[in-house]
Amino acid sequence: MFKKNLNWRLGFRGSSTARRLSVYRLAWTTFFLLLVAGLTACNTVKNMPPANLSEPGxxxxxxxxxxxxxxxxxxxxxxxxxxxxxxxxxxxxxxxxxxxxxxxxxxxxxxxxxxxxxxxxxxxxxxxxxxxxxxxxxxxxxxxxxxxxxxxxxxxxxxxxxxxxxxxxxxxxxxxx
The missing domain is CATH 2.50.20.10 (Lipoprotein localisation LolA/LolB/LppX)
Structure with a gap:
């Protein structure tokens, strides 16, 4: 009973092949989202030197x-x-x-x-x-x-x-x- 309810709540309906495809799809989606988040992370300027207004120019x-x-x-x-x-x-x-x-x-x-x-x-x-x-x-x-x-x-x-x-x-x- 528990296994049946768990499968229904997770969206695993039908055959074991469909369940396997759903797990793979979830894994690839998670991987892709983590990859995109990592590549687009905030790129701030760490150490901008203070402006020295007494320098020439x-x-x-x-x-x-x-x-x-x-x-x-x-x-x-x-x-x-x-x-x-x-x-x-x-x-x-x-x-x-x-x-x-x-x-x-x-x-x-x-x-x-x-x-x-x-x-x-x-x-x-x-x-x-x-x-x-x-x-x-x-x-x-x-x-x-x-x-x-x-x-x-x-x-x-x-x-x-x-x-x-x-x-x-x-x-x-x-x-x-």
């Missing part, structure tokens, strides 16, 4: 910015530091005195960002995702096209505005050389 801009993380969130005003290097690296830091809020950097083939209040760090090889506006700001300021769904406006007064209309996230500010 860095252009450092400092100013003020107002960040609204989403439409319903309050605005956060703070100090902004944006640095770019001739080799394609960039560094950004948004600080609400006395603590940094966001610290990020990019290289030609990787990116890393740290949200200090939540103690969250994200990094990966390749280009930064379009959802992380901070890592795209240095390129946008240099005249590159902003990520999809983001709108960048540079005003005559020297201020700039970067906004994503769907989420309401925005970043506005000015920088002095």
């Amino acid at each position: 860095w252009t450092v801009l400092q100013g003020q910015a107002v960040w609204r993380p989403k439409l319903t969130a309050p605005e956060i005003a703070g100090d902004l530091l944006v640095a770019t290097n001739l080799d394609g690296r960039s560094f950004i830091q948004f600080t609400k005195t006395p603590l940094p809020i966001v610290v990020g950097q990019t290289t030609s083939n990787s990116w890393k960002i740290h949200f200090v209040p939540n103690n969250q760090t994200f990094s990966a090889p390749g280009h930064p995702p379009s959802k992380i506006v901070w890592l795209h700001l240095p390129r946008d300021l240099a005249g590159a096209k902003p990520p999809k769904f983001w709108h960048f406006t540079k005003k005559e007064s020297g201020t700039w505005h970067l906004e994503e209309h769907f989420t309401g996230e925005s970043l506005e500010g000015y920088l002095n050389p």
Whole structure:
């Protein structure tokens, strides 16, 4: 009785050949899923060296910015530091005195960002995702096209505005050389 109920619950109906095929199918499916999971595992950047802004080749801009993380969130005003290097690296830091809020950097083939209040760090090889506006700001300021769904406006007064209309996230500010 137990064997019959167990076979019915596991889906083993009919002949022993059908049961054997079901076991093989289950084994191959499990193997395939484990293989795919292993090959697509997260490939994070382990040790991105800290940016040394006193090295030659860095252009450092400092100013003020107002960040609204989403439409319903309050605005956060703070100090902004944006640095770019001739080799394609960039560094950004948004600080609400006395603590940094966001610290990020990019290289030609990787990116890393740290949200200090939540103690969250994200990094990966390749280009930064379009959802992380901070890592795209240095390129946008240099005249590159902003990520999809983001709108960048540079005003005559020297201020700039970067906004994503769907989420309401925005970043506005000015920088002095």
